Amino acid sequence: MVGVLRRFAHLLTRPKVAAAAFWSVLARLPVYLMTLAIVLVVREQGGSYVQAGTVAAVYTLAMAVLGPWVGRQADRHGHRPVLLVTGLAFPLSMAAFIWWTEPGTPAQFVMAAVSGSLPPPANSSVRSLWARLPLDERARETAYLWESLLTELLIIGSPLLLAALMITGSASLGLTVITAVGGLAACGFALTPALAVVRPAGGGAVGLGPLCERGLLTLFALMAGYAVPIGLLTLAIPAFVDQHGERGHTGFVYACWGVGSAVGVLLLGNLGMGRPDHQRFPWLVLAYAVGLALPVLAFSEPTLGLALAVGGLPIALVAATELSLVRGLAEPHTLTEAFTWASTATVVGEAAGQQLGGLLVERAGARGVFAVAVAVALAVAVLCFAARGVLSRRTPSEVFSD
Template sequence: MASTVTSEPSKDSSAPPRPGYGNLLRTRGAWTFLLPGFAARQPFAMLTISIVLLVQHTTGSYGVAGAVAAVTGVSMALCAPWTGRLADRYGQRAVLVPGVLAHSLSGLVLTALALGHAPLWALFVAAVPTGASVPQVGPMVRARWGVKLKGSPLMTTAAAFESVTDELTFVLGPLLATALCTAVNPAAGLVTEASLTLIGGLLFAAQRGTQPSVAVKGHARVEHASALSIPGVRVLIVAFLGIGSVFGGMQVSLAAFTESIGEPGLNGVLYGTFAAGNMISGVVCGAVAWKSAPQQRLVVGYVALALAASGLWAAHSVPVLAGLGLLVGMCIAPALITGYTLVEGLVPAGARTEAFTWLTGAVALGQGVAVTAAGQLEDRFWGGAGFLVPLAGTVLALGTVLALRSRLVARPRGRTVARGVGHRLPVTVD
């Protein structure tokens, strides 16, 4: 049974008001990292679809395009936690500046190779640094919220706000990338993505005052145990792979569907509808003061997502597919928001950027595998076969969450690791 925590009457005047976006956005200093952070994360939603559209144009194969995009996703998934750990240890700016420079350069190299009809192995080689250097701005923003709010009930609202922000980028990003690739030039999406990464990333890195401080003891930096050592984080990683399978499967399958009916420009509209559903439900989730346990909400979210995804493969018209896409999108936000909210209770502050990047990396990995699988299914079987990928991924995620949900319960933290030595820390109880 879910339990709720209430403040004593004498503390009501100092307790935060009911969770809401107005209270969240009045947090001192929040806008200094929110605005550049939004600009810096916009290219993330453009990368995969830009690669798919460019490579498909130059090779004529969704399978090849999906494979190149998958290499990018896998590289990001493998390197994102490493960059997150470095950001926790050395500071976000120290990691972000070289990262955005490397990503912009490698994205332009990949573009030139694709336009030059380079062999597939060359595209794979260029895709590795392109994915490995993707700036982890979303996790960095979430870590900054954690510092600002420090256990406040507004953390759930912050998680919802970040999910809404992510999904707003997934509304605008695919629309922009598709418009650029279809109306301007097949390479325009990837070139714009590289340019926005460079400008937005450097602006975000310049906001040094809001980045989490690096823990230092004496003249040595305090090293925390990896977030991956926490069982609950490992469960969430598998769960977020399922969410990535939805994103990747939808991107390729919607692109293939709109091309099959002779309306490729509808791709961005359909994917934007899917992302809009996510954004709408995210807004609602952030405005609700939840009384149920987050573990229960996570299970319900994945049940709803699996049921919604089960009908995609049978849709054969634009209105039906748009409606189902909207429903699937609306089911994603509760799962994402709850997963990110659970991190606060499961992971100590000094490892949260890494934890968030593990989850972001899991989404990218799931997306990369999904675009490959969906591309192969679309090339080899009937139109719409790629929509089986989101269904399979969400069912796997649901089974994992159901079987291991007890590991998502936060345990009291009696120790933290610094230079290999355990130290008792005081715990404040509201």
């Protein structure tokens, strides 16, 4: 654990990196709470759960559809102008959605779609930056480990921040503050020295862009499949807690999964670092599948929390390897769009898992959904082993000088 923390400290204190890392963390505060926050805001406005869920789905769909296009603009025109424009426009559009629309009105759906198309591409931009920095392979792997750890911390911490703001105000005020901070931080990230010297390698992608690359398309499909069990468990965990505990404890049990994943980075971050990504990836996905089998054995809230924490240890390591594979497979002038497509693939996979989980949980129960999640993950692991040759192709890295 100490060795991994030392690697993080060495990476994040490098010249040009510290400021970019700081602002990029703040810029991503809104990313992992938007669906929950939108539901809370619409309910606070007097809307039904059906209306709230529909509005949240419109936001997510707009983000998934238009996110890659925004990433392409960053590749084509540079990260700075795209981050500045979206950093200013996103909080303004969210303010209009929160304070000037009402549940069930066309204006609310329109503003949800507009807001979903405008989140600053901080995730894909910073991951593209890690790919372009003049780092050795170990330092670059450390960067993607950091990204995976940060994702878990934000998934756990962002809703807690929203809850803290709601104590002193409301969901509407809390979401307004968080999106404003995220937008301003995106502008701060855009103005850092690191991004000032990054230049696209070409004119950006055309046509289907990264989707024309066989290796990337294969990886995106595997990432979508890998995310299906995560979507399944978002339905199975609440169902299990309803049956074996108290509904109010669902959030705490679910958080154990993220905590386990974050701990996995610290404890296992050095695992297999010397092996090529395409060889390490299938084994990590297999470990993820085995970990998913533990919740099948749970019989109470505490045992489910423990099973999720232990079983979640490989999750962030899988995510870090996925990011490294995207960096190696994408052409330099399509990096940002490629990272955005990777996020989109994960969103699509989780959504499919949630839909399937909703259909299964009433018939098969939580334990049955856990078992289906294991079967899906094992199938994806087999496909990952079969795809090692396709995933082994590497493209030259683009770097900039200090």
